[in-house]
Amino acid sequence: MLCLTLTGSTLEENRALVQQNRKWISLAELRLDYLQADEQKIASSFPSTVDIPVILTLRRQSDGGKCTLSEKQRLQTLYESAKGDFAFVDIEEDVKKSDLKFKDPLFENKVDFELSLRQRGVRIIRSFHDFTCVPADIYGRISKLAAKGDIPKVAVTPKSMIDVIALFRAQQELSSIKEKIIIGMGEFGVCTRILYKKCGSMLSFCSAGEGAPGQLSAQVMSELYRADKLDEKTHVFGIIGNPVYHTASPRIHNPGFEAIHYNAVYVPFLVDSVRAFFKLAEMLQIHGFSVTVPHKRNVQPYLGRITREVKQIGACNTVTRIQNMWKGTNTDYYGFLAPIADEIAQGSIRTALVIGAGGASRAVVWALHNHGVKVTIINRSVEHAKLLSDETMSSFDSLEHCNRYSGAVDLVVQTTSVGMAPNLDEDPVPSFVFSGKEIVYELVYQPKETPFFRRATQAGCHVIGGAQMLIEQGKLQFESFTGYHYPHWVHPEI
Structure with a gap:
């Protein structure tokens, strides 16, 4: 009741x-x-x-x-x-x-x-x-x-x-x-x-x-x-993080479960200890869960199997229960690629500028590198950019040199949290001039339009919002969790 x-x-x-x-x-x-x-x-x-x-x-x-x-x-x-x-x-x-x-x-x-x-x-x-x-x-x-x-x-x-x-x-x-x-x-x-x-x-x-x-x-x-x-037969899934209640993922998974009449629920869990959460997961017989910051690395010691992408990126965002063990995958990798897969296949994306060198950037850079795109990473901390570039055989530069790449790359990807609350009015690269020919990918999905997103749109660029990646990676998680394709008639409100 x-x-x-x-x-x-x-x-x-x-x-x-x-x-x-x-x-x-x-x-x-x-x-x-x-x-x-x-x-x-x-x-x-x-x-x-x-x-x-x-x-x-x-x-x-x-x-x-x-x-x-x-x-x-x-x-x-x-x-x-x-x-x-x-x-x-x-x-x-x-x-x-x-x-x-x-x-x-x-x-x-x-x-x-x-x-x-x-x-x-x-x-x-x-x-x-x-x-x-x-x-x-x-x-x-x-x-x-x-x-x-x-x-x-x-x-x-x-x-x-x-x-x-x-x-x-x-x-x-x-x-x-x-x-x-x-x-x-x-x-x-x-x-x-x-x-x-x-x-x-x-x-x-x-x-x-x-x-x-x-x-x-x-x-x-x-x-x-x-x-x-x-009821007692309901399969429990969830997302773990700290913080976690900003997540839009329940608005992807729960409508999906209901649409295919799958008796399941997807719940946010605020987690301070990954070890304690795995105990709760056994107690509640949780069937799978998404992982967000700061736990994408912390969960790995508890996993029986991990995929090549998790090994490569060093981050796991999806955990599923398989044959009495936990398996870790990374759907961010494929979720990021989904909206630009055709352009990469057609050869219209050969070079990319990736803004940021944090956790989200790792999945992006590895996905692009593995698909033959030449990547340059720019970041406020040049040391962090260099570390990621060494791992991924990419180039790197300082954030203040961003204008060097104006008009010189096919794809610009914004992976930082700049533009999210409380920094709603900020732009990670205010001096970068869009030529209008770039494909621009903003990973922030709340708000839907950041200052960076608006500038790229006004310049005539083809702009992809973060909600698309979130939904695509969520659909892949849904398949891992349920064994069913995400219902095509459901359009999550993000």
């Missing part, structure tokens, strides 16, 4: 959010702490105005909420609101039983809040939040919360891949607790939100705006990742 966290300031705003997201969600969480004070007073009416079950929550600031009331006032407000037709009420694990007895003019004696909820068939969620870490006794805490018959909820903050493993292990460690909610907050926790069923969690929260750290929108969770439709 996907649960939409409602953070509107009015009930009407929250009703609109439910309506807008209705096709993607199964239930909603009304956050009283986001409501205006006068709206809180009538919050009990909310569940009867929407057509899905609602969780009632009034979160303290110490637990990541906005409530500034005294604890006594907070619990009284929660009690009054809970008189509505809510399906669940969230009560923090450290709230004492004695604090949950209230005077009510309708009753002679004090009302036991918990007992009254149970008598009405309202489920209690007992929640624990930790914004600093994943506690060492996490399984014990969950078991203790479940002991009363309530639904235990833990929202904790993994700070490493080891912490992420601890959350995914909860499914086997706590298999006897059928109903539980396990959430990994923050950047490392995103994969646990998407693969919440693999943690043994009964639901995952999603947002329609401001939400908890790492929370994704309902549409992304349901349409892109199909998180609520994953």
Whole structure:
């Protein structure tokens, strides 16, 4: 189940959010702490105005909420609101039983809040939040919360891949607790939100705006990742990197899986330790994954087989599980070549200028060299350019001498990150003059048009954007992962 966290300031705003997201969600969480004070007073009416079950929550600031009331006032407000037709009420694990007895003019004696909820068939969620870490006794805490018959909820903050493993292990460690909610907050926790069923969690929260750290929108969770439709037979694929959430790769692979009715999901994993990720990959039976910076070299010691391109380039961007071992390939190599293969075959690309000498440049220079193109590498650090040129039998020069090559090469390839955020206005070679006859290849794909891309277009060059290479290498990965060609009727939105 996907649960939409409602953070509107009015009930009407929250009703609109439910309506807008209705096709993607199964239930909603009304956050009283986001409501205006006068709206809180009538919050009990909310569940009867929407057509899905609602969780009632009034979160303290110490637990990541906005409530500034005294604890006594907070619990009284929660009690009054809970008189509505809510399906669940969230009560923090450290709230004492004695604090949950209230005077009510309708009753002679004090009302036991918990007992009254149970008598009405309202489920209690007992929640624990930790914004600093994943506690060492996490399984014990969950078991203790479940002991009363309530639904235990833990929202904790993994700070490493080891912490992420601890959350995914909860499914086997706590298999006897059928109903539980396990959430990994923050950047490392995103994969646990998407693969919440693999943690043994009964639901995952999603947002329609401001939400908890790492929370994704309902549409992304349901349409892109199909998180609520994953099952035990779903094949898990992914991409590892640090950073990783800028990646457009899920928008290539997941629509492809859906188009051919392949039961699989492609998930981003923020990875600080490659060794720990391989442990997680075994635990989740991950079938394959893409690799981005800074792990393209780091994964190689864990691979049973690598292709000639990986050996040559020294970088692996695709790992697949084959016969109980991991195989490493490099689809950047062929993905780069795909848009210019005809020009190389026809002999209209014989010389190339490659800007940059980093990881992306290595695949580009080797691909061109292996296809008989004479390459010159220019780079801010001449030493790095010389090292790569020695390996690839290419020429090299300083970035400041770029104008020497104006009008003298058939292909210009831009492999640096210049033009990406935060350097959106920068051009790696502002003094380079395009003749208009060059084929220009910009590897940056976000944004679609960099200053370098625009200058080349204005000069009349044939310009290839980075999205083409990304899609082509992604299609090759898709074939490695699934054994099927990428569906030609799917056009990824990059």
